[in-house]
Amino acid sequence: xxxxxLVAIETVDGKIRKSSIEALCACKHLAIDNYIVAAVLxxxxxxxxxAQYGASEVYQAAALESFSGDLFATVMADLNEKIHxxxxxxxxxxxxxxxxxxxxxxxxxxxxxxxxxxxxxGDMVKLIRPVYxxxxxxxxxxxxxxxxxxxxxxxxxxxSAPDSTLACEVRQIMDAPARxxxxxxVVEKVKSGSGALDVTEAQVVVSGGRAMKGPENFEILRxxxxxxxxxxxxxxxxxxxxGWIDHHHQVGQTGKVVSPQLYIACGIxxxxxxxxxxxxxxxxxxxxxxxxxxxxxxATYGIVGDLFQYIPKITEEMKKMFS
Amino acid sequence: MPVFxxxxxxxxxxxxxxxxxxxxxxxxxxxxxxxxGGIMNIVVCLKQVFSTEAKIRxxxxxxxxxxxxxxxxxxxxDEFAIEEALKIREAKGGGSITAITIGPDRCATIxxxxxxxxxxKALHLKDPLFESLDALGTAHVLAAAIKKLxxxxxxxxxQGVGMDQGMVQAMVAEILDLPLANIVTKVTIDGNTARCxxxxxxxxxxxxxxxxxxxxxxxxLNEPRMxxxxxxxxxxxxxxxxxxxxxxxxDAAFLGSPTLVHEKYELPPPRTAGKILQGTPEEAARELxxxxxxxxxxx
Numbered sequence: 001x002x003x004x005x006l007v008a009i010e011t012v013d014g015k016i017r018k019s020s021i022e023a024l025c026a027c028k029h030l031a032i033d034n035y036i037v038a039a040v041l042x043x044x045x046x047x048x049x050x051a052q053y054g055a056s057e058v059y060q061a062a063a064l065e066s067f068s069g070d071l072f073a074t075v076m077a078d079l080n081e082k083i084h085x086x087x088x089x090x091x092x093x094x095x096x097x098x099x100x101x102x103x104x105x106x107x108x109x110x111x112x113x114x115x116x117x118x119x120x121x122g123d124m125v126k127l128i129r130p131v132y133x134x135x136x137x138x139x140x141x142x143x144x145x146x147x148x149x150x151x152x153x154x155x156x157x158x159x160s161a162p163d164s165t166l167a168c169e170v171r172q173i174m175d176a177p178a179r180x181x182x183x184x185x186v187v188e189k190v191k192s193g194s195g196a197l198d199v200t201e202a203q204v205v206v207s208g209g210r211a212m213k214g215p216e217n218f219e220i221l222r223x224x225x226x227x228x229x230x231x232x233x234x235x236x237x238x239x240x241x242x243g244w245i246d247h248h249h250q251v252g253q254t255g256k257v258v259s260p261q262l263y264i265a266c267g268i269x270x271x272x273x274x275x276x277x278x279x280x281x282x283x284x285x286x287x288x289x290x291x292x293x294x295x296x297x298x299a300t301y302g303i304v305g306d307l308f309q310y311i312p313k314i315t316e317e318m319k320k321m322f323s
Numbered sequence: 324m325p326v327f328x329x330x331x332x333x334x335x336x337x338x339x340x341x342x343x344x345x346x347x348x349x350x351x352x353x354x355x356x357x358x359x360g361g362i363m364n365i366v367v368c369l370k371q372v373f374s375t376e377a378k379i380r381x382x383x384x385x386x387x388x389x390x391x392x393x394x395x396x397x398x399x400x401d402e403f404a405i406e407e408a409l410k411i412r413e414a415k416g417g418g419s420i421t422a423i424t425i426g427p428d429r430c431a432t433i434x435x436x437x438x439x440x441x442x443x444k445a446l447h448l449k450d451p452l453f454e455s456l457d458a459l460g461t462a463h464v465l466a467a468a469i470k471k472l473x474x475x476x477x478x479x480x481x482q483g484v485g486m487d488q489g490m491v492q493a494m495v496a497e498i499l500d501l502p503l504a505n506i507v508t509k510v511t512i513d514g515n516t517a518r519c520x521x522x523x524x525x526x527x528x529x530x531x532x533x534x535x536x537x538x539x540x541x542x543x544l545n546e547p548r549m550x551x552x553x554x555x556x557x558x559x560x561x562x563x564x565x566x567x568x569x570x571x572x573x574d575a576a577f578l579g580s581p582t583l584v585h586e587k588y589e590l591p592p593p594r595t596a597g598k599i600l601q602g603t604p605e606e607a608a609r610e611l612x613x614x615x616x617x618x619x620x621x622x
Contacts, residue, residue, distance in 0.1 A: 262621040314612065
C-alpha cells in the first residue's frame with residue numbers, strides 16, 4: 001500500500017494537462033517499484049497513454065466535463081476506498097488545490113500543497129514547499145495514518161519521455177456522482193487571450209515593469225515572447241496597477257510565483273515582492289536604465305540601458321537562433 | 324456581459340446553514356435568520372500575516388520563523404473579501420457582516436481594522452490549542468464558527484500570504500457541504516444564486532453556486548476602500564467576541580493532532596550578482612543570446 005500512488009489527472013479541452021503528467025512522472029521517479037494508479041478526471045481519448053509515463057492502472061471519470069470540486073473529490077475518495085493508496089498526488093493547479101483541499105477534508109488529512117521537491121524516505125516521502133512566496137522553504141512532514149496527500153508545483157518536475165511500448169486498459173467509472181447543492185455549475189468559459197501560455201507553465205518568462213511607460217509598449221515584449229518557444233508574457237505589480245496589462249500576467253507576491261528556466265525582467269527595479277515571485281528562476285536577465293536597481297543584485301546577466309533599444313535587438317537575435 | 328445580472332440581491336428562498344451547536348459564547352447570533360426575509364449574513368474570514376516587505380529570519384536550526392519585530396498586516400487578499408462583503412451589503416441595502424479570525428491576542432487589530440471599514444461584528448477564535456493548527460484544523464475551527472453564525476455568504480482571500488496554501492476555503496466548503504467559487508474577480512448575488520467569474524489555469528469561467536456559498540477573492544475583484552477617522556473611532560468602541568474550542572463544540576484531541584507539520588525552515592540559496600554585458604545594443608544582444616544558449620543552456 002505504501003508504494004501505491006493514486007494520481008489525480010486533469011483534462012483541459014480533451015487533452016491531459018501537462019502538469020498532471022509531471023506529477024505522475026515525479027511519483028514514478030521516486031522509486032522503481034512505485035505502483036501508479038492514474039485517475040483521469042474528465043473527457044479525453046488520451047487516458048491510455050498515461051501507461052507510457054509509468055501508470056500501471058488507469059481509471060477515468062469521463063462524465064466530469066467541467067470542474068466542480070465536490071464531485072471531483074467524491075470520485076477521488078471512492079477510488080481511495082477501492083485502491084487504498086499510500087499517497088494521493090496531483091498538480092498544484094487552481095483546480096488541483098481545491099480538489100486536494102476538499103479531498104483532505106473528506107479523508108481527515110491535511111495535504112502538503114505546491115511542493116517543489118519530493119524525495120523518497122523509506123515508506124515515506126520528504127517534501128519541500130516554498131513559503132513566504134519563496135523567501136523561505138519548509139520541509140514538511142505528515143503525521144498519522146496513510147494515505148498522505150500532496151500537490152506538486154507545475155513546471156518544476158520534468159515529465160519523462162513517453163515509452164510507446166507500454167499500454168494499459170482504461171477502466172471507465174460509470175457511476176460518476178450527480179450534481180448537488182454543493183456543486184458549481186459552469187455557465188461560460190472565458191479563454192485567456194489567444195490561448196497564450198500562462199507564466200506559471202512557461203519555460204521562458206519575459207516581464208515588463210514601470211519603465212514600459214504604457215500599455216502600447218508591451219508590444220515589443222510580445223514580439224520577444226513570440227520569438228522564443230514556450231515563452232509567456234509577465235508583468236510587475238507596477239505595470240498591472242497602472243492598468244497597462246491584465247492581472248493574470250502579474251508575477252510577484254500578490255501575483256503568480258514562477259520558476260522558469262529563463263526570466264527576462266525588462267524595466268523592473270526588483271522590489272522584494274517581485275523577487276519573491278521569480279527568484280527561483282534558473283537564469284535571470286535584467287535590463288534596466290538604473291545601474292543601482294536591486295534586480296542587478298540577483299540577475300545572472302544584466303544590461304544597463306534603455307530597454308527600448310535593447311529588446312528589439314534581442315528579439316532579432318532570438319529569431320535568428322530559432323529560425 | 325450578458326451572463327451577469329445587474330439586479331439587486333433578494334432574500335427569498337435563501338437556504339441557511341442550520342445551527343446545530345448550542346451557543347455558549349457571549350456572541351449574539353442575529354435573531355430572525357432563516358428562510359422568511361431574514362437578513363443576509365455575511366462572514367469574512369481574515370488572517371493576520373507578515374507585511375509583504377518583511378525579511379524572513381529563522382530561529383536556530385530553522386525550527387521556526389522569527390516573529391519578533393515583524394510588521395503584521397491583514398492578508399492582502401482578505402482586503403478584497405472585506406470590500407466585497409461591504410459591496411454586497413450596500414447592493415442589498417442591508418445585511419450583517421461578521422469578520423472572524425483565528426490566532427493570538429495580536430490578531431485583534433485586524434478585526435478592529437475590518438470594523439473601521441464598516442464590518443458590523445467581530446469574532447476572535449482564540450484558544451491555546453489554535454496556535455499549532457494545520458490548514459485542516461484551521462478549516463474545522465472556522466467551519467464550526469461559520470455554522471454557528473448561520474452564514475449565507477462566506478468570504479476568504481484566495482490564499483494567506485506566508486504559508487500560501489490556498490486550501491482552507493476548499494476545506495471549509497467541504498466540511499459544511501457548500502459550493503466554492505474559488506479565486507473570483509466578479510461576484511453577483513441574485514436571489515439564491517451567486518454568479519462568479521473564477522480564475523482557472525487557462526482563463527476564467529463563469530460559475531453559478533447556490534447559497535450558502537463560499538467565495539475566495541482575487542485581485543481585480545474590487546478596489547478596497549480606506550478607513551475614515553469616524554470609522555476608526557467607532558470601531559474602537561465595538562466589542563470583539565471571543566470563542567474557544569469549548570464554545571465551538573470541537574474535540575480538543577482532534578485539534579491537537581495535526582496531520583501536516585512544517586518541520587523545518589530554510590532560506591533559499593542566495594543569488595549573487597552576475598555579469599553585466601557591455602557594448603552597443605546589437606553587441607549586447609548577440610552576446611546575451613549566445614550566453615543563454617551556450618553557457619546557461621536555457622534556450
